Amino acid sequence: MPTMSDVTDLRFWRRRNISKGGNDMGKKxxxxxxxxVDSTYAVFELQKQGFSVEGAVLKMSDSxxxxxxxxxxxxxxxxxxxxxxxxxxxxxxxxxxxxxxTKARTPNPCVICNRFVKMAALCEVAASLEIPAVATGHYARxxxxxxxxxxxIAKASDIHKDQSYVLWRLSQEQLSMLxxxxxxxxxxxxxxxxxxxxxxxxxxxxxxEICFIPDGDYASYVESVRGRFPKGFFIDDKGMPLxxxxxxVHYTIGQRKGLGVSFGxxxxxxxxxxxxxxxxLSEESAVFSQGLLCRSLNFxxxxxxxxxxxxxxVKIRYSAKPEAATVxxxxxxxxxxxxxxxxxxxxxxxxxxxxxDEILFGGIIDISFR
Numbered sequence: 001m002p003t004m005s006d007v008t009d010l011r012f013w014r015r016r017n018i019s020k021g022g023n024d025m026g027k028k029x030x031x032x033x034x035x036x037v038d039s040t041y042a043v044f045e046l047q048k049q050g051f052s053v054e055g056a057v058l059k060m061s062d063s064x065x066x067x068x069x070x071x072x073x074x075x076x077x078x079x080x081x082x083x084x085x086x087x088x089x090x091x092x093x094x095x096x097x098x099x100x101x102t103k104a105r106t107p108n109p110c111v112i113c114n115r116f117v118k119m120a121a122l123c124e125v126a127a128s129l130e131i132p133a134v135a136t137g138h139y140a141r142x143x144x145x146x147x148x149x150x151x152x153i154a155k156a157s158d159i160h161k162d163q164s165y166v167l168w169r170l171s172q173e174q175l176s177m178l179x180x181x182x183x184x185x186x187x188x189x190x191x192x193x194x195x196x197x198x199x200x201x202x203x204x205x206x207x208x209e210i211c212f213i214p215d216g217d218y219a220s221y222v223e224s225v226r227g228r229f230p231k232g233f234f235i236d237d238k239g240m241p242l243x244x245x246x247x248x249v250h251y252t253i254g255q256r257k258g259l260g261v262s263f264g265x266x267x268x269x270x271x272x273x274x275x276x277x278x279x280x281l282s283e284e285s286a287v288f289s290q291g292l293l294c295r296s297l298n299f300x301x302x303x304x305x306x307x308x309x310x311x312x313x314v315k316i317r318y319s320a321k322p323e324a325a326t327v328x329x330x331x332x333x334x335x336x337x338x339x340x341x342x343x344x345x346x347x348x349x350x351x352x353x354x355x356x357d358e359i360l361f362g363g364i365i366d367i368s369f370r
Contacts, residue, residue: 028052029133029179030126032118033080035068038137038182040201041190043076045181046135055080056125058118060089061212072201081129085121092116094212094225101222104272105348106252108166108318109210115169123177135179139187140164142180143358145301151175152300155357161187165318168352168362169298209318219250232277234261237270237286245279248272254287254344288341290370291325292316294334294351294363302353302360306330313354314338316345316365322354334363 029046033039033055046053055078057069066082073080093113100107122134139156140163151172156162170178182190194202213221223229229247236242243261245251250258255269259281268287271280307329313322314336324339336351345368352362 027133028054028129028131029135030081030122030129030131031055031078031135032122032137033057033069033073033078034137034207035065035070035072035201036137036204036207037191037194037199037201038139038187039069040072040076040199041194042135042137042181043072043078044197045185046179049181051133051135053078054129054131056083056122057081058083058085058121060085060093060113060117063211063214068201068204072199075200081125083121083125085117088121089113089117089212098222098225100348101218101249102226102274103348104248104274106346107348108350109212110166111169111350114167115171115174119170119174119178123174126177132177133179134177135181137182138163138167138180139182140167140180141183141357142175142178143301148303150299150301150303151178153359155354156180156182157184158186164357164359165315165350165352168300168350168359171298219247222249223247230277232279234259234281235278237280237282242281248274248277248279251279253346286370288343288370289338289345289368290341291335291337292345292351292368293366294336295332295366297329297332297334297361297363299361300359301355312360313356315352315354316342317349327353329361334361 027050029051031039031042031046031053034057043053043055055069055073057064057066057080059066059082070080093109096112097107097109122136126132126134139158139161141154141156142151143154144151152175153164153167153170155164191202210216210218229249231247232245234242234245246260251269251272253269253272256266259267266284267281268284269279270282270286307327310327310329312325312327314325315322323342326337328335345365347365347367349365350362351365353360
C-alpha cells in the first residue's frame with residue numbers, strides 16, 4: 001500500500017481547486033466511516049457538496065464496529081473498503097500508550113492515532129484508489145492561511161463537540177487532502193436529521209474516549225498486557241513515607257479519590273516518580289503549576305521557527321478550558337509561562353496552542369514547574 005510520500009503530488013489538488021472557486025461536482029472523496037451517526041450523516045453532507053463518496057472503515061481493534069459501518073454503507077449505497085489496521089494500531093498506538101504509563105506519563109492515544117494511523121491509512125487508501133481527497137466526521141474546521149499557504153485546524157461551530165484538540169498533530173500533507181463536512185453543524189441537529197431520515201445510526205451512542213478500552217479501566221488494561229506493577233510508597237513533599245501505593249499505573253497528577261489512604265484532610269497526587277516507584281501526595285496548592293515545557297512540536301498556522309514572547313491560549317487536556325500564556329520556542333521545544341497558576345499539568349498530555357479559535361501549534365508536555 002502507498003505511503004504518505006506517494007500522495008505528495010496530490011496534496012494541494014482539492015484545496016487549490018476550492019480556493020480558486022472551483023466546483024467539486026463529481027469529484028471523488030474517501031470518507032472514514034465508523035457506523036456512528038456523525039460519519040453516516042457526513043455522507044449526505046458530502047453528496048450535497050457534489051462529491052462522489054466512497055467509504056473506508058479502519059479496523060483498529062476488536063472494539064471497532066465494522067458491522068455498523070458495513071450496515072450504514074449498504075443502507076446509503078456507498079462503496080465501502082474494510083482496512084485492517086490492527087497491527088499498525090497495536091504497534092504505534094497501544095505500545096506507546098503502555099510505554100508512557102510505565103514511565104508515569106499520561107498519554108492521549110487519539111492524538112497519536114489521528115496522525116499516524118487513522119489519517120495515514122485514509123490517505124494511503126485514497127492514493128491507491130486515485131481518490132484525491134479524504135473526509136472524516138470530526139467536529140473541527142479546516143482553514144488555509146492565504147499568505148503562507150499553510151493549512152491549519154480551527155475549532156468547530158459546535159463548541160461543545162469541538163475535537164480540534166486531538167487533531168493538532170496532523171501533517172500539512174494530510175491537511176491538504178482533508179475535508180470536514182460537519183464543521184459548521186451542531187451535533188443535536190445532526191442526530192435529529194438522522195432520526196428524521198430513519199438512519200440506523202441515529203441512536204448510536206457517542207464513541208468513548210479510548211476505543212480499545214471500552215470499560216475505561218486504563219490501569220487494569222495496562223497491567224493485563226505488562227503485568228502487575230510493583231507496590232511502592234506514597235511520600236510527602238519532603239520525601240517521607242506516608243503509606244503504600246498499589247503501583248504507579250493507578251495514579252495521575254491531580255488525583256484525589258481512590259488513593260486508598262486517609263489523612264483526615266484532602267491530599268492530591270502532585271508527582272509520580274517511575275524510577276523511584278513513589279507517588280507524592282500534597283496539599284492542593286502543590287498541584288498548580290506556573291508553566292511547562294513541551295516537545296515534539298507540530299506547527300499549524302504558526303510557521304516553524306524560534307520565537308520569544310508570544311502570547312496565546314493553551315489547552316493542557318481535551319476537557320480543559322484554554323489558559324492565557326506567554327510562549328518561547330526554540331527548535332522542537334516550547335517553554336510556557338501561564339498568566340495564572342494552572343491545575344494538574346500532566347506529562348504525556350498534549351498542550352495545544354490557540355489564537356482565538358485557530359491552532360497555532362501543539363506539543364507533548366514534558367515537565368511542569370511551580
